[in-house]
Amino acid sequence: MSELRGTAVKLAHPKLAVEVAGLKFKNPVMPASGTFGYGEEYAPYLDLNKLGAIVTKGLSLNPKAGNATPRICETVSGMLNAIGLQNIGIDAFIEHKIPFLAQYNSPVIVNFFGNTLEEYVEVATRLEDVPGVAGLEMNISCPNVKHGGIVFGTEASAAHEVVSQVRKKTQKPLIVKLTPNVTDIRVTAKAVEDAGADAISLINTLTGMAVDVKTRKPRLANTIGGLSGPAIRPIAVRLVHQVVQAVEVPVIGIGGISRAIDALEFLIVGAKAVQVGTANFVDPNVMETIIDGLEEFCQNEGIEDINELIGTLEV
Amino acid sequence: MSELRGTAVKLAHPKLAVEVAGLKFKNPVMPASGTFGYGEEYAPYLDLNKLGAIVTKGLSLNPKAGNATPRICETVSGMLNAIGLQNIGIDAFIEHKIPFLAQYNSPVIVNFFGNTLEEYVEVATRLEDVPGVAGLEMNISCPNVKHGGIVFGTEASAAHEVVSQVRKKTQKPLIVKLTPNVTDIRVTAKAVEDAGADAISLINTLTGMAVDVKTRKPRLANTIGGLSGPAIRPIAVRLVHQVVQAVEVPVIGIGGISRAIDALEFLIVGAKAVQVGTANFVDPNVMETIIDGLEEFCQNEGIEDINELIGTLEV
Amino acid sequence: MKNYKTIILSNQEISPGYYRMRILAPEYNKLAKPGQFVMFRVQRSLPPLLRRPFGIFCTGYAAPDCDGMPEKEFIEIIYKVVGSGTEIMQELHQGDRVELLGPLGRGFDLGDPEEEKILVGGGIGLVPLYMLAERMVANSKVRLLMGGRTRDDIITVTEFERLGVETYVSTEDGSLGEEGLVTQVLERKLAKYPKASVYACGPMPMIDAVQKICATRNTPLQVSLEALMACGVGACLGCVVKGAGHTDENPQYLCTCKQGPVFLAEQLDWSRLEKQQGNCGGCS
Amino acid sequence: MKNYKTIILSNQEISPGYYRMRILAPEYNKLAKPGQFVMFRVQRSLPPLLRRPFGIFCTGYAAPDCDGMPEKEFIEIIYKVVGSGTEIMQELHQGDRVELLGPLGRGFDLGDPEEEKILVGGGIGLVPLYMLAERMVANSKVRLLMGGRTRDDIITVTEFERLGVETYVSTEDGSLGEEGLVTQVLERKLAKYPKASVYACGPMPMIDAVQKICATRNTPLQVSLEALMACGVGACLGCVVKGAGHTDENPQYLCTCKQGPVFLAEQLDWSRLEKQQGNCGGCS
Ligand SMILES: Cc1cc2nc3c(=O)[nH]c(=O)nc-3n(C[C@H](O)[C@H](O)[C@H](O)COP(=O)(O)OP(=O)(O)OC[C@H]3O[C@@H](n4cnc5c(N)ncnc54)[C@H](O)[C@@H]3O)c2cc1C
């Protein structure tokens, strides 16, 4: 049996390529925004050409300073962050970071947000004609900043409105990233689909908090932050499962992925691709390990094309 | 310094008693419903008289069979369950379990739920004249059963209605237990406070899911279950913090508590008491350890009465 | 039923992937009954979160470390490395601190000493049968049918033989003993000893097949089941199996941890018995 | 900058609660600069989730295990047990598998060899100063002021002395060397050697006091800071400190992991420098 698997059945190279909203990915694995800088930070550790795509730190119209420190805190099998969307702003990004990313053949997806509807539209507009930007990921879900999108992400009508406006200004593939901090994510998912999103990614972090019992202060300067990492995976899998059932557009699964087996859970419930976040901090090479693991899994299970696996959950 | 703490400053016996909704607890620690059976299951391992209170498995009007198996599954630093509220029904409970619990001097809080508004009211009515029932905890938040309360718990108006109706039928202290699976928990918290809840407890489990990638089946027969354990603590602390700010009634904190230091986080953000759930499975004696740890913490910090500590978060 | 913080006395690989662990466990010689189990906490830190259930292989006394100290009571468990928890367990050493909750559950009914006994153990399912055989051999004729996939899955033959148990080995690949399933041996033995009662523990397909064989012959059968467990004490209701009286309208669930793990065959609803021993995996 | 799966060569307690760990680390002798650090992954399983940052104490070569093998390049770190991660670290043994990311960050600027150097190290803050002293002693006069709460916090005096560094010890409780704070020694030394430049690493209150002293005298100062870190490579923006140009309207944050951990005093906004080394605790 095992010899059989080792030789005859084992497929030399299962196909890992997937397509999401017209974007062609070599494989379904890419970094989650905010955990991979602008790509260059991890270039020494990882061949960026191996990635399905490169997703940037969230960008805004103007540079943003972010929150006071401490901004991060480890929790049980997870971490809290309240970075506050610190970023260099869209213009500096286009000028200084795009040229670096252009060296690689993995599609670049720019994650962005606005404090106002107008800012969302403006950022999308500025990115429209920038070569080297393959697609946009619109974050309507960051829990850290009062006006950083939480209003848009938790109210279906607001989400619909902001996505519609951005949609008018961009021809690029538009992925909308949802917050898990809602009663029924299917409602927001449908709203952004209606508004013209080409794909949906989820989840962003869950809001959480930790207290230093000695000082009686919150561990984050911002009091509340976003929980990420392995601890949240069951919640993320459930939400992705629900969204896949609710919408037609492709879904990208995010949340607590640090092994191939984790990514597989998302693919099986129907995500077309996955993003890896916190795990990059733990192991800068983790995405390569995950990609290799997916290949091996397909080999062992006799799967020739990973698309055969997507959405095969048996309920 | 440390000698000083060891002798002079150390308080012989800090006061740990707290009062919630007229219920007097020896200390702020009690089991979370559904993780402690009807009390007798843990009696061989733990002196039930040491507990702040005893909280029963969720009870319904009629016996309930629960879900198909598998019903549980371990996740990273947590577990999923979809027991489906299996219970012996309120009459069998009164007849067979109350006499056992009556042997102990810790107040007994009966957790209950209904499939319909009428059932909620009926269960509360039947419990009204039962001696040995110190208070009620009304679960409007179980995520496992379609009609097990999820509708009530996620819609403020439904929550208000069902709590109002139950309130009319009971003089006993009424604790309402909230689900975390909502966009803004302050809204439901205020609704149940308005409707006459004497206290609020939270959180119930977060809905989650896990997949067996080999069989491609959900790990739970019910597909979706409730996530509990250390993994969810940061989310629970955040929600308790928010509810404490929003309402006047006392709050009982629940979620991922397995050490005294965990319980302290909840007390510091303002919970008057805490419930310990999943940790009981891991260590049947954990509540005693937590109570001892709270005492020791108060001694070391020079706190004479644990009430001095409650709600002392410095933001 | 004790909840001990205790230590490991030894932990040795006895066959590829199978380990035998001796744990200090005062009072277990008196308390433990054949078929009972323990909930074992691998380490204080996470993961794993939940305790793991293991059958008690045997109890005993070991020489004290120093004259003048009492003898050390111990239990032994035998485990197969299958997932995150057992992977950590195989790394444990003498002196490592662990936690032990038990003995738990309802064990085997020893039955009528006059009757012949046939024990059927598949792979790691042998574990709870050893203490059972120990208690039975004095008064009853005990035969043990051991089955496994390969010869690596056949463990502790020597121990059973020493008790005076007649052992019959079969493996699916024929690498040890007879080639084939243990159930074919059972059919032969039951034809020969039709009055015997049967005690079985092993993977669910084996248990199922054993039940069918015994049911057609009206042979008394006790089975020891596995189920995913969180508490081990009847509190979480995670480990239930369907009882014989189970209907969709009037469901009846039995706790494997408390009303089991050993059941009389007639207590269970065999038409609906689900495969419960599927592991939960992927939890590290 | 390498991401190695590697092993521990040794791990020894050198003072109560302080450990010195040698880790196999090819190429570090060439790559590592004084003041740089590594992100250390304690174990593959959780917890802890995140890597822990530690300064590089020194690099070196150890004899190969067998003739004909290349020499083993290593680094050493010295760590104090303070929380969940370091508690696990103290249990690690030779041969245990760990992961090492580094060398990371901007190290010290060695400055003008003509000038005299005063190094100020508080407790575990001594660690990054050793390689610095190693590079400096050949050309410069190097004095080291070591401070700690008690004598247990004074470590590696021998190592510095052997380099030819003049060391001055002070402890808050007077249990070793002069009684009092290291900063009072610094003031005396600066009075005596007013042209010296200062390199400091230690707890934030010490760093703050050192900065005040140096600022009033216009003494050049480099400080090595600690901050809570997730990635160590500039990607998460968790480890920032406020830069000199920081205003509320026009905030300027510098990454401790990438633009630091060593900063020229004039790069930082001292009026706002928050205590960042507060541990995150309670994460086990
Ligand atoms: C009453 C009883 C007695 C048992 N006796 C033995 C024995 O003597 N020797 C032995 O090797 N095994 C025995 N098992 C099975 C043993 O409990 C599992 O192999 C073990 O829990 C696997 O843990 P893991 O962390 O390595 O696997 P993982 O798959 O990582 O475990 C994940 C979760 O699933 C549970 N789980 C996985 N497999 C099983 C299983 N087969 N049965 C129950 N829960 C499971 C684990 O307890 C854990 O909660 C027994 C089970 C029960 C219920």
Ligand SMILES: Cc1cc2nc3c(=O)[nH]c(=O)nc-3n(C[C@H](O)[C@H](O)[C@H](O)COP(=O)(O)OP(=O)(O)OC[C@H]3O[C@@H](n4cnc5c(N)ncnc54)[C@H](O)[C@@H]3O)c2cc1C
């Ligand atoms: C650049 C740099 C160099 C360092 N060099 C050394 C050294 O040479 N020797 C040494 O003993 N310590 C050093 N530290 C501090 C060391 O990183 C912490 O003591 C260690 O991370 C504590 O981990 P823990 O799990 O034991 O503590 P916990 O409190 O359980 O850790 C929880 C979280 O807080 C973080 N954390 C806690 N304390 C600190 C701290 N002081 N600085 C940064 N993060 C912290 C941990 O990394 C972890 O993410 C250095 C820190 C930095 C930033």
Ligand SMILES: Cc1cc2nc3c(=O)[nH]c(=O)nc-3n(C[C@H](O)[C@H](O)[C@H](O)COP(=O)(O)O)c2cc1C
């Ligand atoms: C430090 C940090 C910064 C993040 N910044 C962003 C961001 O700028 N934009 C965004 O859409 N999501 C951001 N996220 C959320 C992640 O992209 C991801 O959705 C989340 O962390 C869950 O995935 P994980 O569990 O794999 O980390 C950030 C997460 C972390 C931990």
Ligand SMILES: Cc1cc2nc3c(=O)[nH]c(=O)nc-3n(C[C@H](O)[C@H](O)[C@H](O)COP(=O)(O)O)c2cc1C
């Ligand atoms: C197995 C199991 C059964 C539960 N049953 C109930 C229940 O019957 N009623 C209820 O209100 N909550 C129930 N809960 C939720 C717990 O009371 C608690 O709110 C939740 O587990 C979070 O706390 P923890 O993280 O400490 O476990 C159950 C939880 C578990 C794990």
Ligand code: FES
């Ligand atoms: S394992 Fe909890 S009831 Fe059986």
Ligand code: FES
């Ligand atoms: S630690 Fe991540 S940016 Fe510095």
